[in-house]
Amino acid sequence: MPEGSTLIRGDRVYELIQFHFHTPSEHHVAGKSFPMEVHFVHKDTDRDTLGVLGVFLTPGATNAGFAGLAEAFPMRLGEEIAVDEVDPNGLLPASFGYWTYEGSLTTPPCTENGDWMVTMEPVQVGAADIKRFTSLYPSNARPIHSPNRRFILGLS
Numbered sequence: 001m002p003e004g005s006t007l008i009r010g011d012r013v014y015e016l017i018q019f020h021f022h023t024p025s026e027h028h029v030a031g032k033s034f035p036m037e038v039h040f041v042h043k044d045t046d047r048d049t050l051g052v053l054g055v056f057l058t059p060g061a062t063n064a065g066f067a068g069l070a071e072a073f074p075m076r077l078g079e080e081i082a083v084d085e086v087d088p089n090g091l092l093p094a095s096f097g098y099w100t101y102e103g104s105l106t107t108p109p110c111t112e113n114g115d116w117m118v119t120m121e122p123v124q125v126g127a128a129d130i131k132r133f134t135s136l137y138p139s140n141a142r143p144i145h146s147p148n149r150r151f152i153l154g155l156s
């Protein structure tokens with residue numbers, strides 16, 4: 001992402017580095033997964049830690065932002081396609097109640113230095129656009145792990 005997109009939580013400021021999608025969702029709510037989840041990966045501007053915001057995607061009304069991306073999804077794995085304009089705000093829910101915990105990133109090297117935030121409200125995207133993603137990546141979610149000693153806080 002170009003510079004300038006930030007997430008502010010309390011006195012912490014996180015800069016958006018990149019975002020990516022998983023299917024099915026990597027987080028589960030009450031034992032259930034969602035068809036997709038987007039991860040907004042941020043870097044804390046003061047500390048050497050990451051802050052990842054997860055948002056569940058469910059089939060429903062077409063989401064213009066996601067539909068624009070889905071249209072540009074490459075047809076083959078490994079193919080790269082540049083997109084001109086992406087507004088990540090279009091993939092955020094209307095309400096910002098969220099769960100939060102400290103944990104590792106879900107892709108190697110799975111470094112234990114992330115602040116996870118997961119919004120409680122999912123965002124609707126077109127079912128056909130979900131299909132475009134899942135036909136390329138049938139499953140790219142890390143298997144669910146136990147919370148171990150972590151406390152998961154719900155904030156709304």
Ligand SMILES: [Zn+2]
Nearest residue numbers: 020022039106
């Ligand atoms: Zn991820």
